[in-house]
Amino acid sequence: MSEAPNYSDTHLRTILGRTRTIALVGVSPNPVRPSNYVARYLSTRGYRVIPVNPGHVGKTMFGAPIVESLSAIPASEGPIHMVDIFRRAEHAGAVVDEALTVLLPRGLQTIWMQIGVIDTEAAKRAEEKGVDVVMDRCPKLEHQRLHGELRKAGFNTGRISARLPR
Amino acid sequence: MSDTKSYGFDTLQIHAGSQPDPTTGARQTPIYQTTSYVFRDAEHAAALFNLQEVGYIYSRLTNPTVAVLQERVATLEGGVGAVGCSSGHAAQIMSLFPLMRPGDNIITSNRLYGGTVTQFSQTIKRFGWSATFVDIDDTAAIEAAADENTKAIFCESIANPGGHVADIAAVAAVANKLQVPLIVDNTSATPYLCRPIEQGAHLVVHSTTKYLTGNGTVTGGVVVDSGNFDWTAAGKHPSMTEPEPAYHGLKFHETFGPMAFTFHSIAIGLRDLGMTMAPQSAFQTLLGIETLSLRMQRHVENAQKIATWLENDPRVDFVTYAGLPSSPYAERVAKAYPRGAGALFTFAVKGGYEACVKLVDSVEIFSHVANLGDTRSLIIHSASTTHRQLTPEQQEAAGAAPNVVRLSIGIEDPEDLIRDLDQALSAATA
Structure with missing residues (x-):
C-alpha cells in the first residue's frame, strides 16, 4: 500500500459533522461487500445516502434508488456534500473530475476515497477547487472511532477526556 | 491514526x-x-x-x-x-x-x-x-x-x-x-x-x-x-x-x-x-497500569543496583543483566531501550546447581515463586522449574542453565534486597 496520508481527528470530525448527503460511487447491493456495510451504517447515522452504480440502476439500497452516475443524481436530491469513492485507484481520477464538473455547483465540499484508494494528482485537482480530500480511509470506521463506538471493541479511539460523556 | x-x-x-x-x-x-x-x-x-x-x-x-x-x-x-x-x-x-x-x-x-x-x-x-x-x-x-x-x-x-x-x-x-x-x-x-x-x-x-x-x-x-x-x-x-x-x-x-x-x-x-x-x-x-511508569522506574533503578552489587561479589560467577556496562547488549540497550533494561536477570552462583537450590531456600524477603513482574522481589531456579521441560541445550540457549538463578527485582528498599541476597549467598556457598 502507498504511504497513508495523515489527517487530524479535528479535520475528520469537521468533515463528518458538516456533511448531510453523500453519493457513494461503486457501492454494491451485495450485503457482504464493504461498500454495503458503509452505506448501511451511514444511512443509520443521519446521512442521506445516494447509491451510484451503473450496473444496478433501478434497484434501491436503504430506501434510495441506485443511479447511473454522479451526473444522473436528480436535482430534487438537493445539495450533495460528499462523494465517497469505492473504485480502484486507477478509476478514481475520472470520478473526481466528474464530481468537480457536476457537483461543485451543487455544494460539493469533500471527496473521500476508501481504504486502498489513493490518487494524489486527482486530490490536487479537487483541492485547487477548494474541495477537501480524504484518501485511504473509511468514513464508517472513522465515524465509529470518533464517536467512541469502536471503544466498545477495544480500539484506540484517541479520545482522552475526564468529562461525563454527553 | x-x-x-x-x-x-x-x-x-x-x-x-x-x-x-x-x-x-x-x-x-x-x-x-x-x-x-x-x-x-x-x-x-x-x-x-x-x-x-x-x-x-x-x-x-x-x-x-x-x-x-x-x-x-x-x-x-x-x-x-x-x-x-x-x-x-x-x-x-x-x-x-x-x-x-x-x-x-x-x-x-x-x-x-x-x-x-x-x-x-x-x-x-x-x-x-x-x-x-x-x-x-x-x-x-x-x-x-x-x-x-x-x-x-x-x-x-x-x-x-x-x-x-x-x-x-x-x-x-x-x-x-x-x-x-x-x-x-x-x-x-x-x-x-x-x-x-x-x-x-x-x-x-x-x-x-x-x-x-x-x-x-x-x-x-x-x-x-x-x-x-x-x-x-x-x-x-x-x-x-x-x-x-x-x-x-x-x-x-x-x-x-x-x-x-x-x-x-x-x-x-x-x-x-x-x-x-x-x-x-x-x-x-x-x-x-495507572502506576506503571512509576513502578518501572523503581524496578529498573533497583535492578541496576542489585546487578552491579552481584557482579562485584566473589561468590558470583557472572550476572546477565543487559543494563550492566559489561553486557554484550549495552549498546543496544542505550539505543533501543533508553529507559532501562527491565528488572529481570539471572546470575550464576559459584557451586552450580546445588548452590542455586540452597540459595533459593535461604532467602527471606525474596519470594520463591514462578512469576515475574511483581512489586515483590521474586527468585526462582529456572532449570529446575520454569525451564524444567527443556533439554539441556534448550536451557542453555534460553539462558536458563543449571548454575543460574533468576531474579525479578521488586520495588522494595534495594538495601534490604542486597542484605537478603548477601546472607543467602553465604548460606549457599558455605
Missing part, C-alpha cells in the same frame, strides 16, 4: 480508554459483571451479529471493563486495537490463530520463557503448526529458516529469564522482506521501556499478569495490532483476505482495513476459542 500522541505516557496510562461512566458518573472504571447485553431491537441484534455495528453481545466476545483495558494497552503500545485474553499463553495462541493454517510454521527466537518454548515446540503441533527456533540476533539464520509456509516471526523484547534484549528494528526488517508479521512479546519490558511497534513490530503480545498488573493478583494477556501489516499485499494469510464462510463470505481486511486483525480476533478467535479475559481481571490490571 489519532491525536493521542499529544498526551504523554503518564497521562495515557491513567486516562486512555476510560471516561466517567455515562450512566452513574462513576469515575473509576466499573466492573461490568454481566454475561450478556440487551439488544435495542431485532434489527440491532442482527446488525451486531453481522459485524455491521460494534457493540456488546456476550462477554465471551466483548465486555465494557475489558474494553477499557484493551484500549489502554493499545494506546500505550501505539497500536490500533487490542484483544484481551485469559493469560499470556492464551494471547500467544490468539496472536497466531488468524495467521496460521495446518502445515504453516513460525520462526521464533530460542531465547524465550520456558513455557513458550514448550507451547511452540510441542503443543502447537496439535494444530498442525510448527516452529523453527533460531538465534534471533542472526538475521541470516532467520531468512534461511523461512519457507513458503512461514507465516510469522516471534521474539521477546527483553527475554525471560533475562540477559538478552532483541534488536526489534533488525528483525522487523527481515519480517518485512519475508512479508510476514513480526510478533513481539513485550511482557518483561512493558510499553514504558520499549514500544515494539515504533521499532517496526506488527503485533505485540503481553502477559498482563506481570508488570502491567504489577501486584501478582490476576492472570491475563493481550494481543495488540499495529494496523501496519498489509495483509492484502502479502497475500499469505487467508483468514485476513479470503471470504470467511462463518460471515457469509465477508473478507476481513477488505471490510475492516487496519482493524481487520482485531475484528477477526474477536469475531472468530474469542468466539470459537473462548480464551476470554474476565472483567474482574481487567479491573485489577487497569489499577496496576
Whole structure:
C-alpha cells in the first residue's frame, strides 16, 4: 500500500459533522461487500445516502434508488456534500473530475476515497477547487472511532477526556 | 491514526480508554459483571451479529471493563486495537490463530520463557503448526529458516529469564522482506521501556499478569495490532483476505482495513476459542497500569543496583543483566531501550546447581515463586522449574542453565534486597 496520508481527528470530525448527503460511487447491493456495510451504517447515522452504480440502476439500497452516475443524481436530491469513492485507484481520477464538473455547483465540499484508494494528482485537482480530500480511509470506521463506538471493541479511539460523556 | 500522541505516557496510562461512566458518573472504571447485553431491537441484534455495528453481545466476545483495558494497552503500545485474553499463553495462541493454517510454521527466537518454548515446540503441533527456533540476533539464520509456509516471526523484547534484549528494528526488517508479521512479546519490558511497534513490530503480545498488573493478583494477556501489516499485499494469510464462510463470505481486511486483525480476533478467535479475559481481571490490571511508569522506574533503578552489587561479589560467577556496562547488549540497550533494561536477570552462583537450590531456600524477603513482574522481589531456579521441560541445550540457549538463578527485582528498599541476597549467598556457598 502507498504511504497513508495523515489527517487530524479535528479535520475528520469537521468533515463528518458538516456533511448531510453523500453519493457513494461503486457501492454494491451485495450485503457482504464493504461498500454495503458503509452505506448501511451511514444511512443509520443521519446521512442521506445516494447509491451510484451503473450496473444496478433501478434497484434501491436503504430506501434510495441506485443511479447511473454522479451526473444522473436528480436535482430534487438537493445539495450533495460528499462523494465517497469505492473504485480502484486507477478509476478514481475520472470520478473526481466528474464530481468537480457536476457537483461543485451543487455544494460539493469533500471527496473521500476508501481504504486502498489513493490518487494524489486527482486530490490536487479537487483541492485547487477548494474541495477537501480524504484518501485511504473509511468514513464508517472513522465515524465509529470518533464517536467512541469502536471503544466498545477495544480500539484506540484517541479520545482522552475526564468529562461525563454527553 | 489519532491525536493521542499529544498526551504523554503518564497521562495515557491513567486516562486512555476510560471516561466517567455515562450512566452513574462513576469515575473509576466499573466492573461490568454481566454475561450478556440487551439488544435495542431485532434489527440491532442482527446488525451486531453481522459485524455491521460494534457493540456488546456476550462477554465471551466483548465486555465494557475489558474494553477499557484493551484500549489502554493499545494506546500505550501505539497500536490500533487490542484483544484481551485469559493469560499470556492464551494471547500467544490468539496472536497466531488468524495467521496460521495446518502445515504453516513460525520462526521464533530460542531465547524465550520456558513455557513458550514448550507451547511452540510441542503443543502447537496439535494444530498442525510448527516452529523453527533460531538465534534471533542472526538475521541470516532467520531468512534461511523461512519457507513458503512461514507465516510469522516471534521474539521477546527483553527475554525471560533475562540477559538478552532483541534488536526489534533488525528483525522487523527481515519480517518485512519475508512479508510476514513480526510478533513481539513485550511482557518483561512493558510499553514504558520499549514500544515494539515504533521499532517496526506488527503485533505485540503481553502477559498482563506481570508488570502491567504489577501486584501478582490476576492472570491475563493481550494481543495488540499495529494496523501496519498489509495483509492484502502479502497475500499469505487467508483468514485476513479470503471470504470467511462463518460471515457469509465477508473478507476481513477488505471490510475492516487496519482493524481487520482485531475484528477477526474477536469475531472468530474469542468466539470459537473462548480464551476470554474476565472483567474482574481487567479491573485489577487497569489499577496496576495507572502506576506503571512509576513502578518501572523503581524496578529498573533497583535492578541496576542489585546487578552491579552481584557482579562485584566473589561468590558470583557472572550476572546477565543487559543494563550492566559489561553486557554484550549495552549498546543496544542505550539505543533501543533508553529507559532501562527491565528488572529481570539471572546470575550464576559459584557451586552450580546445588548452590542455586540452597540459595533459593535461604532467602527471606525474596519470594520463591514462578512469576515475574511483581512489586515483590521474586527468585526462582529456572532449570529446575520454569525451564524444567527443556533439554539441556534448550536451557542453555534460553539462558536458563543449571548454575543460574533468576531474579525479578521488586520495588522494595534495594538495601534490604542486597542484605537478603548477601546472607543467602553465604548460606549457599558455605
